Amino acid sequence: MSTLVIAEHNNSALAPVTLSVVTAAKAIGNEVTVLVAGAGCGAVAEQAAKVEGVAKVLVADNAAYENQLAENMGLLIADLGKGYTHILAAATTNGKNFLPRAAASLDVEQISDIVRVDSADTFARPIYAGNAVATVQSSDAIKVITVRGTSFDAAASEGGSAAVEAVDAAHDAGISSFAGEELAKSDRPELTAADIVISGGRGMQNGDNFELLYKVADKIGAAVGASRAAVDAGFVPNDMQVGQTGKIVAPQLYVAVGISGAIQHLAGMKESKVIVAINKDEEAPIFSVADYGLVADLFEAVPELEKLV
Amino acid sequence: MKVLVAVKRVIDYNVKVRVKPDNTDVDLANVKMAMNPFCEIAIEEAVRLKEKGVATEVVVVSIGDKKSEEQIRTALALGADRGILVETDESISSLTAAKILKGLVDKEEPGIVLLGKQSIDSDNNQTGQMLASLAGLPQGTFASEVVVDGDKVNVTREIDGGLQTVALNLPAVVTTDLRLNEPRYAKLPDIMKAKRKPLDKTTPADLGVEVASKVATLKVEPPAERSAGIKVASVDELVAKLKNEAKVL
Ligand SMILES: Cc1cc2nc3c(=O)[nH]c(=O)nc-3n(C[C@H](O)[C@H](O)[C@H](O)COP(=O)(O)OP(=O)(O)OC[C@H]3O[C@@H](n4cnc5c(N)ncnc54)[C@H](O)[C@@H]3O)c2cc1C
Numbered sequence: 001m002s003t004l005v006i007a008e009h010n011n012s013a014l015a016p017v018t019l020s021v022v023t024a025a026k027a028i029g030n031e032v033t034v035l036v037a038g039a040g041c042g043a044v045a046e047q048a049a050k051v052e053g054v055a056k057v058l059v060a061d062n063a064a065y066e067n068q069l070a071e072n073m074g075l076l077i078a079d080l081g082k083g084y085t086h087i088l089a090a091a092t093t094n095g096k097n098f099l100p101r102a103a104a105s106l107d108v109e110q111i112s113d114i115v116r117v118d119s120a121d122t123f124a125r126p127i128y129a130g131n132a133v134a135t136v137q138s139s140d141a142i143k144v145i146t147v148r149g150t151s152f153d154a155a156a157s158e159g160g161s162a163a164v165e166a167v168d169a170a171h172d173a174g175i176s177s178f179a180g181e182e183l184a185k186s187d188r189p190e191l192t193a194a195d196i197v198i199s200g201g202r203g204m205q206n207g208d209n210f211e212l213l214y215k216v217a218d219k220i221g222a223a224v225g226a227s228r229a230a231v232d233a234g235f236v237p238n239d240m241q242v243g244q245t246g247k248i249v250a251p252q253l254y255v256a257v258g259i260s261g262a263i264q265h266l267a268g269m270k271e272s273k274v275i276v277a278i279n280k281d282e283e284a285p286i287f288s289v290a291d292y293g294l295v296a297d298l299f300e301a302v303p304e305l306e307k308l309v
Numbered sequence: 310m311k312v313l314v315a316v317k318r319v320i321d322y323n324v325k326v327r328v329k330p331d332n333t334d335v336d337l338a339n340v341k342m343a344m345n346p347f348c349e350i351a352i353e354e355a356v357r358l359k360e361k362g363v364a365t366e367v368v369v370v371s372i373g374d375k376k377s378e379e380q381i382r383t384a385l386a387l388g389a390d391r392g393i394l395v396e397t398d399e400s401i402s403s404l405t406a407a408k409i410l411k412g413l414v415d416k417e418e419p420g421i422v423l424l425g426k427q428s429i430d431s432d433n434n435q436t437g438q439m440l441a442s443l444a445g446l447p448q449g450t451f452a453s454e455v456v457v458d459g460d461k462v463n464v465t466r467e468i469d470g471g472l473q474t475v476a477l478n479l480p481a482v483v484t485t486d487l488r489l490n491e492p493r494y495a496k497l498p499d500i501m502k503a504k505r506k507p508l509d510k511t512t513p514a515d516l517g518v519e520v521a522s523k524v525a526t527l528k529v530e531p532p533a534e535r536s537a538g539i540k541v542a543s544v545d546e547l548v549a550k551l552k553n554e555a556k557v558l
Pocket residue numbers: 200201202203204226227228229230241242243244245246247257258259260261262263264265268278279280281284296297298299322346347429
């Protein structure tokens with residue numbers, strides 16, 4: 001048995017979520033190989049080789065994988081993946097994009113977004129916006145799995161010394177091309193990796209008022225998130241959405257400001273260690289999951305919070 | 310150009326589902342069902358493509374038991390031209406759904422296939438990608454903008470870091486994200502008209518697909534419940550608790 005982990009990266013750095021996927025792979029109990037597919041991604045391969053518990057790193061360094069287009073990644077992973085019993089990727093927008101293509105090519109199911117490994121063929125995953133957790137068992141020859149990063153601790157990024165091997169497989173489906181991207185620039189920590197997250201909802205009223213949250217965040221090193229309503233209204237960009245269909249976060253501290261607490265929002269944050277809710281409506285459902293609830297007008301409470309932290 | 314849209318019947322998104330006491334599944338008896346919200350967005354986009362003169366026909370398909378007809382009728386009321394029910398009483402995995410849809414893509418030869426990015430029951434987020442793979446088509450997943458340009462379609466995608474645009478050769482598969490559009494409501498006359506629109510029925514077997522899954526559900530449990538904590542009276546008290554009690558500041 002052996003597991004292939006698909007690395008998440010931007011051609012220069014290995015994303016921390018990959019360390020959590022390696023931990024899930026180790027829980028399955030197999031020898032772990034990491035595939036780094038990209039262009040000019042040698043530095044990523046070196047980082048992957050140092051991860052504790054990684055036995056081998058495959059590098060597919062080719063223009064076809066520069067932007068990890070799903071069409072090309074799917075072919076590459078299906079091709080290399082034949083030699084493994086498990087193929088794992090992070091349940092990020094990247095992993096969710098290409099991994100099902102590989103699964104279908106291999107004629108196997110994909111098990112999405114696992115939060116627990118019970119054995120080499122049995123895994124737990126949330127369904128219905130996290131209102132239920134299913135334990136599923138796969139009898140497919142190759143288990144193709146995406147992993148919820150926040151549910152697994154990160155493997156140590158130092159300490160390993162895996163062999164790095166180049167694979168020369170240029171799969172270019174030739175049916176799609178990268179046409180550009182607009183990446184959010186922020187000096188704040190990444191939402192899914194931050195120890196503290198402060199999120200704003202419709203109660204923030206507009207994008208400018210998010211400044212109130214940014215100020216607090218910058219004082220305590222927090223990331224800033226949002227509810228769908230705040231994103232839909234254009235207050236903040238889509239990459240800040242926390243929830244069933246946005247990002248899943250599980251920080252030490254989650255502060256929900258002007259967020260009512262719809263199940264779709266809770267699905268993305270209820271695994272946080274400590275939850276604080278600031279809402280002027282004492283009946284807001286968010287209070288039913290909050291460790292500390294403050295019934296107050298956010299426009300008074302948040303500036304005060306900024307002074308006190 | 311023909312547009313094929315896949316819609317799934319799921320639990321209404323407002324319902325908080327409960328796990329059955331015997332832990333075999335969630336309890337869907339007497340629960341309100343509806344069209345998967347992402348599929349509503351897919352239908353809306355298809356209808357807009359038709360209104361813009363890009364699409365000539367919108368065909369809607371659902372795979373499920375007889376009751377999925379309701380969701381097809383809803384799509385017809387929203388502007389789809391014709392429906393196909395792939396009838397089965399068995400539960401369908403994403404891979405099987407993708408195989409069935411691949412069979413219909415071969416038959417109907419659409420220019421664009423629109424699906425939701427995710428079903429809100431299984432939360433799988435795979436069927437569109439699997440269909441694209443099986444059919445050898447490019448994919449634009451988690452779309453927030455779809456622009457057809459000659460023999461290509463440009464899809465702007467909601468990704469973790471922001472937005473990405475890909476150019477896809479047609480035919481292509483597109484899966485919808487929340488910001489793609491705001492679905493309209495069906496008007497009463499359209500609901501009446503929809504009853505007369507054609508709705509064909511077929512089965513997975515007719516399309517040469519065996520309904521099977523290699524993934525078995527062993528049990529379904531409620532998530533670990535969080536108990537509500539306490540209310541604090543002031544920001545002062547809140548900060549003190551976070552520092553001294555929870556020790557997270
Ligand atoms: C398919 C689907 C997927 C979805 N996915 C997600 C998702 O991933 N993430 C997500 O968040 N939502 C998601 N939703 C939307 C979700 O159902 C809710 O509509 C949304 O979370 C509501 O956002 P909100 O709490 O900011 O807004 P509201 O529900 O409008 O709540 C605003 C809150 O702010 C409070 N407030 C207002 N003014 C003040 C003030 N001055 N001071 C203090 N409090 C104030 C109000 O009391 C209220 O509780 C999804 C919905 C669907 C159908």
